[in-house]
Amino acid sequence: MSCRYAQSRRQLPPSQWTPLDRQPLTFVGDAYVTMVSWVSSLGVLLVFSVVSALLYLRATITSPQLIMLISLMFFIGVLFIIVIHLQAKQLQYAVFPYEFMIRKGLFWRSTIAMPYTRLQHVSLEQNPVERKFKLFTLKCFSAGSGSAEIELPGLSTQVAEQLRQHLLKQASGGHEPNE
Amino acid sequence: MSELKSWSRLSPWAIINYVFKSAIELLSNGFAVIPIVVTGWKAGFDSPWIPVAIAAGLLLILGYALIQWLKFRYRLSDDKLNVRSGALFTKRQELPLDKIQNVRLEQPFYYRPFGLCTLVVESAGSKEDEVELAAIAREQAQQMKQHLLRLGKGDGQEISISTDLSLDKDHEGELLVVRDAKALCLFGLYSNNLIWAAAILGPLSGTLEWSVWVDMVQHNALVEGFNHQGLILQILLATVLLLVLAVLITGVNVLATILKYYPFRLTRTASTMQRSGGVISHQQDGLPMRRVQILEASQPFIARLLGLWTVVFRQVQGQEVEKVVDKSLLTPSLKPFEVNQLIDRTFPFSETDNKLPSRYLPIHTDWLWRRLPLPFIIPILNSFSLGANPFTLTLWLGATLASVVIWLRYRRWGYRLGKEVVWQHTGVIGRNWKRIPLGKVQHVCIRQTPGQRRKHLANLQLGLASGTVSLPSIPLRHARLIAEKVLKHTRTDHSNWI
Numbered sequence: 001m002s003c004r005y006a007q008s009r010r011q012l013p014p015s016q017w018t019p020l021d022r023q024p025l026t027f028v029g030d031a032y033v034t035m036v037s038w039v040s041s042l043g044v045l046l047v048f049s050v051v052s053a054l055l056y057l058r059a060t061i062t063s064p065q066l067i068m069l070i071s072l073m074f075f076i077g078v079l080f081i082i083v084i085h086l087q088a089k090q091l092q093y094a095v096f097p098y099e100f101m102i103r104k105g106l107f108w109r110s111t112i113a114m115p116y117t118r119l120q121h122v123s124l125e126q127n128p129v130e131r132k133f134k135l136f137t138l139k140c141f142s143a144g145s146g147s148a149e150i151e152l153p154g155l156s157t158q159v160a161e162q163l164r165q166h167l168l169k170q171a172s173g174g175h176e177p178n179e
Numbered sequence: 180m181s182e183l184k185s186w187s188r189l190s191p192w193a194i195i196n197y198v199f200k201s202a203i204e205l206l207s208n209g210f211a212v213i214p215i216v217v218t219g220w221k222a223g224f225d226s227p228w229i230p231v232a233i234a235a236g237l238l239l240i241l242g243y244a245l246i247q248w249l250k251f252r253y254r255l256s257d258d259k260l261n262v263r264s265g266a267l268f269t270k271r272q273e274l275p276l277d278k279i280q281n282v283r284l285e286q287p288f289y290y291r292p293f294g295l296c297t298l299v300v301e302s303a304g305s306k307e308d309e310v311e312l313a314a315i316a317r318e319q320a321q322q323m324k325q326h327l328l329r330l331g332k333g334d335g336q337e338i339s340i341s342t343d344l345s346l347d348k349d350h351e352g353e354l355l356v357v358r359d360a361k362a363l364c365l366f367g368l369y370s371n372n373l374i375w376a377a378a379i380l381g382p383l384s385g386t387l388e389w390s391v392w393v394d395m396v397q398h399n400a401l402v403e404g405f406n407h408q409g410l411i412l413q414i415l416l417a418t419v420l421l422l423v424l425a426v427l428i429t430g431v432n433v434l435a436t437i438l439k440y441y442p443f444r445l446t447r448t449a450s451t452m453q454r455s456g457g458v459i460s461h462q463q464d465g466l467p468m469r470r471v472q473i474l475e476a477s478q479p480f481i482a483r484l485l486g487l488w489t490v491v492f493r494q495v496q497g498q499e500v501e502k503v504v505d506k507s508l509l510t511p512s513l514k515p516f517e518v519n520q521l522i523d524r525t526f527p528f529s530e531t532d533n534k535l536p537s538r539y540l541p542i543h544t545d546w547l548w549r550r551l552p553l554p555f556i557i558p559i560l561n562s563f564s565l566g567a568n569p570f571t572l573t574l575w576l577g578a579t580l581a582s583v584v585i586w587l588r589y590r591r592w593g594y595r596l597g598k599e600v601v602w603q604h605t606g607v608i609g610r611n612w613k614r615i616p617l618g619k620v621q622h623v624c625i626r627q628t629p630g631q632r633r634k635h636l637a638n639l640q641l642g643l644a645s646g647t648v649s650l651p652s653i654p655l656r657h658a659r660l661i662a663e664k665v666l667k668h669t670r671t672d673h674s675n676w677i
Contacts, residue, residue, distance in 0.1 A: 020662045020663060099666055112622055115669040117670065118621040118676070143495055144645060
């Protein structure tokens with residue numbers, strides 16, 4: 001019995017470890033995707049209408065050309081919104097015993113890991129749009145560069161505050177994390 | 180050091196320092212006034228007002244310096260340095276000693292006869308947080324420096340090396356590098372980037388201006404027989420002029436190097452590293468060892484011909500020993516074996532990883548193939564739309580040059596995984612090795628494009644306090660290995676790494 005138990009606790013050789021870029025993480029959530037989609041849609045709509053109006057009023061082109069141009073623009077705009085939407089869906093994060101990790105990107109995928117021991121400062125930020133959607137952006141800073149090494153948008157109020165508390169505690173601690 | 184625990188005032192000699200400081204500031208900001216003065220002069224008001232104005236300016240500087248001196252107080256206690264200063268607005272600064280980045284002793288020429296020094300203390304933060312204690316007796320300044328740096332050493336494990344401790348007593352420590360005037364001359368020669376700008380861009384812009392542009396404007400002239408002799412003469416003249424300019428700039432650079440660094444000495448005690456030198460202003464920089472993030476050995480093109488290296492100790496970004504010139508603690512003109520010796524004596528705690536690697540693993544050709552076509556896009560488009568003309572030809576030439584640069588960059592980009600460090604090699608015509616201790620890394624990033632995913636490649640970024648180091652298009656398994664090693668090193672290491 002104990003032998004079998006020990007068997008199940010046998011250490012895995014490095015070749016069988018789950019690599020950093022394959023670790024399963026948590027998706028940020030639907031609220032963030034909704035917000036990003038709204039913002040990108042509004043932005044595209046604005047640009048689309050302004051450019052269309054200008055073309056209609058100013059440009060000296062025939063109407064078939066105008067229609068073709070506008071429909072091309074519409075197509076690119078929709079494509080843009082879809083890409084932004086899919087990209088937002090890819091944002092993931094995870095709290096591990098020793099490090100904080102995020103993964104992002106649709107085509108260019110990156111996984112960023114930051115050990116708590118190298119964390120200097122954590123901040124929660126909220127821009128007007130985020131305030132509307134009751135979402136927060138978490139920023140993790142280490143030394144040197146003035147910009148945040150990790151930027152995680154789209155967190156709900158409760159998760160954001162909890163996460164900040166946890167990260168700050170881990171960063172200041174010289175103690176072993178609970179496992 | 181009980182006398183240091185109460186608020187004290189600087190010696191009156193500090194006024195000289197303030198006078199020079201404000202004079203320099205006034206002169207460097209005073210360029211705007213020059214046109215006004217000159218035009219005024221030309222307009223003919225050689226009235227007695229000018230000497231009066233100059234006298235008033237001098238008096239103002241003197242008065243300002245006096246007030247600055249009167250308002251300045253400092254207090255050095257066991258764990259912090261307090262400073263009160265400011266002529267108009269009072270500024271209070273408190274520097275905890277363990278936040279001090281480095282301490283510099285400067286001896287400007289006007290203090291040399293009196294044996295006085297200026298102690299500059301830099302802490303985390305911006306340039307405004309720098310504290311300058313002027314006109315302190317050399318002995319006392321040394322003592323204060325010891326005090327400031329000793330408490331800044333952090334966890335204190337380094338001090339347990341007994342041999343270094345014994346040397347620590349005579350303020351000097353172990354002598355690492357001495358550079359004489361000849362070595363510094365060579366450094367001035369090879370570190371001079373302006374020659375290259377002049378030598379490469381000069382003739383290029385020369386030919387562009389005299390041949391291509393002239394041709395473009397009057398392209399008929401080319402067919403009808405241009406005055407070739409005149410053209411060649413012009414190019415020759417321009418080249419000679421540029422050469423003279425390059426020699427002049429080099430001369431100035433060599434002279435500046437000598438004035439700044441001679442006689443160069445780099446010493447090391449148990450926990451700090453010190454550089455001293457300087458002719459006009461004798462300067463002594465002290466840097467706590469654990470502040471060193473990356474060791475960088477670089478070799479510009481001319482240095483390659485001479486077989487020499489420059490070693491730089493990189494610190495936390497924005498907190499370098501001399502922020503103004505953006506140069507960290509550098510050691511000039513080292514032969515390859517001296518570089519290895521220096522690394523070995525700087526990091527005696529690590530038994531491996533103390534030699535510049537002789538070879539490096541290359542990044543994948545994928546990196547090259549993705550970039551090589553890019554410079555040719557514009558010339559190709561141009562050739563299609565405009566056809567062959569001198570302008571398109573120039574674009575093709577430029578694109579070819581750019582692709583050669585890309586190819587060189589690819590060839591020099593590589594890495595090497597040591598026991599506790601990662602080495603990165605980069606360069607175009609020069610070369611550069613970075614020694615990145617795993618324990619100093621702050622974050623790791625693995626980044627992949629869809630193409631890289633298919634080919635099992637990845638870009639790896641190692642974020643350090645001294646800047647980000649990237650290894651593009653390396654095998655995914657190496658990226659993972661390095662990332663895991665970094666996390667393993669840092670996850671339980673709570674000691675201060677900056």
